[in-house]
Amino acid sequence: MTSPVWHPFTQHGLNEPIPRIVRAEGAVLHCADGSSLIDAISSWWVTTHGHCHPRVAAAIATQAATLDQVIFAGYTHDPAEAVARGLVALAPNGLDHVFFSDSGSTAVEVALKMALGYWNVVDPRRVSIVVMEHSYHGDTIGAMSVGERGAFNRAYEPLLFDVVTVPFPMAGREQATLDSLEAACAAKPAAFIVEPLILGAGGMLMYPAWVLREMAAICARHDVLFIADEVMTGWGRTGTLFACEQADVAPDILCVAKGITGGAIPLAATLASGRIFEAHLSTDRAKMFFHSSSYTANPIACAAAAANLSIWAEEDVLGRIAVLSQGISDRLAGLDRVAFTSPRQQGTIAAVDLVTGDHGYLSSVAPALRAFFLERGLLLRPLGNTIYVMPPYCTDAGQLTCIFDAIAEAGMLFAR
Template sequence: MPNAAVRGRSSRETLSRRDQAVIWHPFTHTSLEGPPQGIVRAKGSWLIGEDGRQYLDAVSSWWVNLHGHCEPRIAAALAEQAHTLEHCIFAGFTHEPAVRLAELLLSLTPENQERVFFSDNGSTAVEVALKMAIQWESLQKTRPAPAEKRRTILRFTSSYHGDTFGAMSVSERDTFTAPFEDYLFEVRAVPAPTAENRETVFSQFDELCAREAPLAFLFEPLVQGAGGMLMHDAEALNTLLAIARERGVLRIADEVMTGFGRTGSHFATLQTEEDPDILCLSKGLTAGFLPLGATTCSREIYEAFDQPDRGKFFFHGHSYAGNPLACAVGVASAELLVTDQCQRQIQEISRAHERAATHLRSVPGLKNVRHTGTILAVDIDNGQDAYYLNTIRDTLYEFFLSRGLLLRPLGSTAYIIPPYCTTQGELELCYSAFEDAGRKFGCGSNIYPSVA
């Protein structure tokens, strides 16, 4: 029997209405949020709705888009690959797009990265990294072993590494993970270093490494995205990475969000002297065209698996691993990323953020104005301590949408992480929306009187 909700529906009905009958959206509470906006096409930094409304995609559609929507050179690479080789099993076979993409990634990532393992999204890139680290430990024969096997994983507080079980286990325990709590493995959290706490964090981190002999430290370098666009500096991160190295703790950088220019350099970990042992990539890897994940690692990690024992290979693989279409898109995107034009766009966005931040710091109702590379964030100071469940979130989201801006706040945190083709004029639309939001909804406004 066909589903009653689908029977009799006409494709002339709006997308939004047809969607409501059949689709379950991610991170969406439909009865609280109302119907989704139907989008029919996109160009540059803009999404175009079925009702003709346009939205500036200032969050790069969940941080994936790099060069603008439907970028013609990437679209052409995808079309050509689709007519050549759309997919082939990635065990025992290989192809040009995967090899070329791996070569490009290793030429751009920190120097010690020597191998690329493909999966299909950010969470799986993290799962692969965790499994690599855990299995690597069990393959060690010569490593100076602590009294007990290394098991503990360290993470930053407010971390977010994805929605699969391993990735949830190493993420902050909050509303998002609460229903699954009993099924997650234990990890230890340390605060990310700030100007105020850095010395304490360094000694806490060192003590933890000495006492518990952790297996790995998994971290979002420089910017913790979903945790609220929290930023720390490269020097402090470098100190933690040096301690981890000295204590024999593997360093796993999750650059799923920060990778591909977001923090100003190709990768955030290029700003630290210490290199990570393992690196997780996705999102910008395919510039928003297709799902793809990659986990890269150092020679030391890879060589431990390179044994003639059939029971010792890496126990992981996905059906779509190394998909040629996704890899071809990744190659086209990486080739665009390194052009002078794209690097200039990244620098111009970073400079515009810097100027805007200076002004926004003086706006009443805004606090914690911060920026790293192409990412700028502000907190709307409405007197509530709550972060993600701050009641201002939905008000802000609607306020920005009403101005044609797709700025999806994280609780009371509004942020911009734009495609690199976004113009200065388009950025100005966002800055002035932040200013108006501070004045309208922040402390001192009519809606949220000051709680001082």
């Protein structure tokens, strides 16, 4: 019987196999047919400590039997309060207010609405948003508007608003990016939104911390709100808890999701500085911040996030990340430079570009690579001809070897 399920980012007309996953543990997914897969991309960048982590799973079970859901408009509960306090304590200085949502896309939508709401009070003329070339911030309307225009959103152009774009800071051309941002900020936009250090879906493009620091400084000089989208880069992926730490940057608004619950259950948060919150503070109910969803700060999701925060506080997570990062670095260095170009790494994220005449997200080599890796017991999902890894922090040396041996073999078979 044909499944009625319509899967995301899946072209069902290709009739590619869709494995049925029945169980997961650590870095491994178990399939209905008895096979298993090493989850080399953390199930779309969300799983941090490993699948079905006992502490997170226990917190979910306990909370589900106590308080499953309550409206968050005008009500609160202990898990949300604990997570909010924990986030403020961990985040860069000045981010003192936490607004919960349920995905990275909605965290970005909230950030954009916060920025525009702030300027609506302070200076209504400031309405434009500055973005970086090749960026991706999600699939809701505002998030698509501030992302790269192309295959992801071409069909929805009539819904999207215009933005100002600065070039990606390619190695050796960083100053062009900074000059472009300086000119854009001089025109007094509302905000600049950026993925710190790494552009994810845009091809795992990486740039140095000093560029991030300079971009934040430019925004500060022109009083342009600096929005850091750490949906992917947060929770240790780049080697530090947040990527902004490496540039000593404290954004005006910070978006987090994915690993906030250890990857077990959907939750997101947008952290804002005091001035953003206070611009919306009034005795006039018409001036409140108008955003919510039915499941805002769901207690079960918040309990999972609280357990994740406890793991970070009580265990040497950064130590595990350092070991994993070194293992990735060692194996990345061993890949054939004829088959692969542009090897790059930041923390536990690494990527290479397969040498092929077929580039871009819709490259025909991508489905072939996915099938090849699936046959070798790996969940790897290349971005066109870009092969990347982003494994859970529990991934061991043997599993890393399997991952990179398969990548090396793919280079021999598919490079041209």
